[in-house]
Structure formats: structure tokens, C-alpha cells
Amino acid sequence: MNLASRLARLPREARDTLFLLAVVACCIAPLAAHLPPWASAMTATLLAWRAWLAAGSRPLPGRWLTAVLLALVVLLTLQSHGTIVGRDAGVTLIVMLLALKTLELRARRDAMVVFFLGFFTLLANFFFSQALPIAAVMLVALLGLLTALVNAHMPVGRPPLATAMRQAARMMLLGAPIMALLFLLFPRMAPLWGMPADKTGARTGLSGQMSIGSMASLVLDGSVALRVRFDTPGGLPPEPQDLYFRGPVLTAFNGRDWFALSQPEARGITAAAPSPAHLQVQGAPLRYELTLEPHQRPWLLTLDATKAAPELPQGSWALMSPELQWSASRPIHSVLRYRAESHLRFTHGPLRRTPQMQAYVQLPPDLNPRTLALARQMQADPRLGRGGAQAFVDAALARLAQGGYRYSLEPGLYGEHTADEFWFTRKEGFCEHIASAFVVLMRALDVPARIVTGYQGGQMNAIDGYWTVHQSDAHAWAEVWIAGRGWVRVDPTGAVAPGRVGQLQRLQAPRGVFGAAMDAVVSPTLLQNLRTVWEAVNNGWNQWVLNYTQGRQLDLLKALGVQSPSWQDLVRLLGFLICSSAAAGALWALWERRRQDPWQQLLQRARERLARAGLALPPHLPPRGMAEQARAHLGPPAEPAAQWLLRLEQARYARHPAAALPRLRREFARLPWPAAQSRRTGTP
Structure with a gap:
């Protein structure tokens, strides 16, 4: 017996519970990477346990056990996060409460409580990531939660989940225009608008420190x-x-690691301040x-080099910095879009040597003796000595x-004397x-030098026209x-x-067994x-959703004809649209109330046909009562109509009520209804 057959044989309560547990797992799964290991393991165990109980119609655990588990969860949360408030601790508690509530x-x-916690957990995913894949998973989870909610409001019979899912999808489609309007027009007033950020989150890409050999690992990272x-x-x-693309400038060197002067580790190596920028640009800027x-x-x-400050959001x-490195007023915790203009022809730094230059010729003592000897040899060469730096x-x-x-x-692991090796x-x-x-050789030659980290090159995306730069x-x-x-920039x-520089050629990471097998199955070009x-696609999501700022909102108002838009105009327009939507919804509700469902319409048509035959029946009489009255007052000619009325009543309480209505309509059209007789009123 396959899985679908087994699920079909389960009682409705067990089936609905298993479906709800699957939806809850879908809401929680993306959070697993942000939860403590114990929380992920405990959540999976609780959901699996609850599924086992539902599948076997076994009794649920007592309240004392859930109380003990709740106390354990709070203690473990305190131990993991040091608190029960804040983003990470709060999300951990919400997830655990949701898992415990299923018991x-x-x-x-x-x-209803599980639905509420499920919707909250669904939103909590966006505390950590607003990427397109997460949004897609959450959209599926939202459909699942709405399906379970609709199904919970269908208590009679065993309605198929597909029926509840269609109703949930219809609800989502009806709510989509309102959601779009709120997204477009809800005022984004910094700093109130935005996701809370956690400064202790994982860090990727460049850093203010470069260990010899660490940057090679970035070539394995193909992310943007x-x-x-x-x-x-x-x-x-x-x-x-x-x-x-200029990033951190590294000056202090301890023999293996390079540090920016702003890093705390650099203070024990050099106490000098960087030399002034003295930036001079030439030609038209590149915007x-x-x-x-x-x-x-x-x-x-x-x-x-970028002389004017980049245009950041409000x-x-x-x-x-004096080293031409631009920094924002706060860390970049979400996708940031800004405009800048750079001059590709420029000079910077003092033209004459200053005391600050001493920081750029410092080397750790007793390291790289062969490189120091090479420097002395080069200094002794009269041809090089006359040419200077x-x-x-x-x-x-x-x-x-x-x-x-x-x-x-893969040059291997370098030892203590990195430059010599x-x-x-x-x-x-x-x-x-x-x-x-x-740089070590230049400093040994008494030539001030430093390291600049960043990104070089990139790749044009022919679909959207953006130049994409990867971590690699x-x-x-x-x-x-x-x-x-x-x-002066020198790229050794x-x-x-x-x-590497001229044709932007990149070294490729070694292909493993799996990668080689994939190449044999799927074309690398594909x-x-x-x-x-x-x-x-992901860039479009970033540009039009994650980076939809107040400036773009005001541009939208300008396109609608507002001369000098402000956030007050956004509020007024949003309020007008909300009131209009509410009024339209109220009118729709009134129209819906006046409509009869198809079953009631069919019953009303039968009542009218009996009235033509001389049998006027009150509107509250059910089909079975109408059949009895027809037999009593119209005799044998009314028997086909009476049998049809009984089948109509049976369809009302069938597992699939709507499935029988087309057949009953066809039978209604072919029925030999009784002919008109003398006017008599049936008394139920």
C-alpha cells in the first residue's frame, strides 16, 4: 500500500494533523541554520513524535510533561543566548513554543494558537534573510497555513485538502492587490523602517585583516x-x-597577517597615523x-578613486579615510544600493616624503632574511639605485x-618566513x-608600500545589463x-x-568527483x-523589492502627477485606497449575503415547480418534508419528484456535496413533474 493510500485511510483528525505538522516544518526549516543545535534537534524530535501519535491515533502526553519541556526550553535558551529577549533568543523561543504547542x-x-504561532514564525524567517529563495519558501508555507486554517473551518464530513487549498489560494489572490498597495505606498521613514540587525551575525567576504593564504578560499565562493x-x-x-573596487587598505604586518590601521591588532605593530589623502582627480567622472x-x-x-561621497539612502x-576607503555610518546588514562617481585618472598622497611614511616601511624583526638580503643586493646595484623607487x-x-x-x-601552507618562501x-x-x-620587498628597499584589498574585474550579465562581481x-x-x-597602484x-587583470581570467577550483560527474551529465554552458x-532574477528582486526605498516611493508619486511629493502625500493616498478597498469589500459582502448557494437555488426551483402543480409549501420546509407533502397531496404522479428531493437532501450531507449537483440538475430537467391541479395548500 503506497503512502497516498495510507493517508486516505486515516481518520480526518489524523490526516489534518499530519498536514499541519508538515506546514509547521516548512515554516521552521529555513530557521534551522540560525537556531542553536539543541533547538533544531529538539524541534525535529517533537514534530516527529507528534506525527507518530497522530498516525496511530495515540493519546497525547499530559500537561505536566509539556510544562517540564517548556521549563527545559527556557533554561536552554538562557544558556545559549544569555537572555530570553532579543532577536535570536526570541526566535528560538517562538520556534520551540510552536513545536511544543503541537503536543x-x-x-x-x-x-488556532498553532496557526498564530505559525504565521509569526513565518515572518521571523525574514529577520535573518529577505532573499528570493526564502520568500518563495515562505509563500508556500503561507499557502499551507491558510489551507489548514480554511480546513479547520470546515468541520462537517471529510472535505478534501485540495478544496481547502483552492479556497486558500483564492484568498491569497484576493489579498494580493491590497498587499501590493501597502508595499508600494506604506511610508518608509528611516530609521523606523527596516529589519533589526544583529551585529554578531556571520561575516563573509573581505575583512580588515588578511592572513597569507586566506583569500584563496574566496575563489570557492561563487556568491555575488x-x-x-x-x-x-x-x-x-x-x-x-x-x-x-577598493576595500580595506592594510598597512601593519606581523610576519603572517596584514591589518588595517583601524584594526585593534595594528596598534601593537605601528602607532603612526595614515598619511593625508591629497586626492587630485583628472578628466570627467564615471558615474x-x-x-x-x-x-x-x-x-x-x-x-x-571616488572623491565625492556616494549617495546613500536617507x-x-x-x-x-585618508587611504581613500569609503565607509558608511553603520555596518551593511542588508542589500544596499547607492550611486557614486569615480575618476579613473587620479593622484593621491603627498608628493614629498613625510614622517607618516615610516609606518609604510616597517617590517617585523628577524623575519624573511633572504628577502632582506635581496633588497640589499638590489640597492647595491648602481643602475637601480639611480632610478629610485x-x-x-x-x-x-x-x-x-x-x-x-x-x-x-594551492601553493601549500607557508611557514614563518612567508616572503622568503x-x-x-x-x-x-x-x-x-x-x-x-x-610589499615586503619594497619595504626592505625603503620604498613605502601597502596592500589594498577589494575586488577586481567581474562579469557582464547579458540579461539585465548589470556588471556582476562575485566573491571569487x-x-x-x-x-x-x-x-x-x-x-601608485602596482598589481604584481x-x-x-x-x-588575471587583462582578460579577467580566474583560477578554477579543483573539480571533485561529484563535479566531474555533473559535467558529464549537464553541460557547463547550460x-x-x-x-x-x-x-x-535575484538582482531584480533586490532592486525592486528589497531596495524599494522612500525615494522610489516619491518617484512613483511624481509619475502619478504629484509635483512635490512627501510622505504625507503617501499617507493620504494610502488612506484613500484603504477606505476604497474597505467600501468595495463591504459591498461585495452584501452582495454575497443575498446570493444563495447552488443547492438552495435548486431546492427553490423544485418548490416553484410544486407550486405550479397546486402545492404551495413554506420556505423553511426541508427536502424530506417537501417529498412527504408531495406524496400526500399529489399522489403517485409526485413519486419521481419525491425521490429526487430525497436524493437532493442526501447530496447536501455527502462527502463531496458539489459533485452531485450537476447530475441532479440534469435529472430535474427530465423529471415528469405533476400537472396542475386544484389549488391546495400543504400544511407541514
């Missing part, structure tokens, strides 16, 4: 870091060598709109290009290995200070692998096309 499904009121739409003909980006994925840090990624502002840079790049160095994702032993590495070894495009490059020119990775379509 008390004894009456209809208990089911940012999207850009350029205000150029066709939305085309600038040349590949100009696609450097673009950038959509930044949440990374839980305040950094704003912009193209080098309630936020941006600040540029630029000659040293050119010599180092020539060594990288001609010395047999390789660009690799790269220059003399391994001769291979990812961008951070190359940039770090290059994370990059590290160097900046050196040259007298008379200031800070380009000397080792010119295609997978890439599917990925492009998905990224375009």
Missing part, C-alpha cells in the same frame, strides 16, 4: 559580492585594468549605481614575470601571497609611494598572470546560463 492539539482553539550598472552607452564597463550585498561591515566598495552617510618596482615586476613564478590556488622556495601563490611578498573576484594588490607622484599578480538567469 496540545486537543481542541479547535489549540489549532556586488552589482554595478554603469552610466555609459550600453552600460559597458571601463577597461579591465580600471576595474578595481554608476552599485548594489552591495550585506557583509556586516561598514565598508562601501567603490572604483578607484539616514546614512559616508566618510572617506620606480626602478626598484620595475625590477621586482621583471623578476616576477621572468623568474618562473606561478599563479596558483615565495621569492626563493615555492615561487607560486595566490594574489595575497604575491602582493605580500612584493576578491583581489589584493599593492600601492607604492614614489616621490613626485604620490601613491598581473606580472605573474597577465590574464549551468552557466542558468546561473546567469538566476542572478538576473
